[in-house]
Amino acid sequence: MIKQHYQSIIVQTICSLLIPFIQLFALYVIIHGHYGPGGGFQGGVLLAVSIILQRLYLGTGIAHQKFPPKLALALGAIGMLIFCLAGIVPMAFGGAFLDYGNLPLFWIHGAELRAAGILIVEIGIGLAVFGALVLIFDSLAGERW
Amino acid sequence: MIWQIDFWLLVILIVTALIALSLHDLLAAVAALAVYSFLVALLFGQMGAIDVAFVEATLGAGISGVLFIVALFFTRRRSED
Numbered sequence: 009m010i011k012q013h014y015q016s017i018i019v020q021t022i023c024s025l026l027i028p029f030i031q032l033f034a035l036y037v038i039i040h041g042h043y044g045p046g047g048g049f050q051g052g053v054l055l056a057v058s059i060i061l062q063r064l065y066l067g068t069g070i071a072h073q074k075f076p077p078k079l080a081l082a083l084g085a086i087g088m089l090i091f092c093l094a095g096i097v098p099m100a101f102g103g104a105f106l107d108y109g110n111l112p113l114f115w116i117h118g119a120e121l122r123a124a125g126i127l128i129v130e131i132g133i134g135l136a137v138f139g140a141l142v143l144i145f146d147s148l149a150g151e152r153w
Numbered sequence: 154m155i156w157q158i159d160f161w162l163l164v165i166l167i168v169t170a171l172i173a174l175s176l177h178d179l180l181a182a183v184a185a186l187a188v189y190s191f192l193v194a195l196l197f198g199q200m201g202a203i204d205v206a207f208v209e210a211t212l213g214a215g216i217s218g219v220l221f222i223v224a225l226f227f228t229r230r231r232s233e234d
């Protein structure tokens with residue numbers, strides 16, 4: 009569908025300048041999610057938006073070389089795996105499902121351990137949402153990959 | 154909670170919803186729908202639900218507009234009814 013470059017130097021320059029800042033803000037939203045507004049879902053959506061913007065202005069030919077759809081599939085699966093492990097590993101150490109207080113990180117305790125558990129889960133959710141949204145866009149655009 | 158902001162946001166919200174329903178050019182309807190989503194996000198933020206407003210601004214005004222436009226490539230641009 010979108011094979012070629014977008015034929016405008018202004019659009020290309022603005023998009024290539026904008027993408028790193030979108031990704032930096034997405035990482036901030038994911039990491040800072042348990043202190044303020046935001047979280048894994050919103051940060052994952054922002055990351056996916058940056059990749060989709062790249063696909064829109066570069067055309068799918070070059071953009072699929074820069075970020076292949078199979079990588080999006082793998083990242084989504086890894087995110088889901090991180091979430092499931094953060095849920096199941098505390099059960100092996102005597103807690104309930106998603107009980108961050110029983111994660112096997114023995115050098116931190118108490119509230120800090122729970123905050124670290126929330127951070128791990130947010131990273132997993134962010135990766136899963138990112139992969140899923142990029143894959144939805146690629147499937148809708150109808151390219152063979 | 155400032156009732157003037159609330160009132161005018163709701164009025165513009167209803168107007169953009171009616172515009173998005175009544176347009177025959179589907180690309181313009183998608184743009185009106187993005188404006189609607191962003192106004193809903195402003196309304197959520199004004200009511201203090203910052204997290205929900207963030208989701209609405211990224212998903213409603215960002216991703217869903219792009220996905221609708223991609224879907225438009227596979228159909229006609231004008232609606233019949």
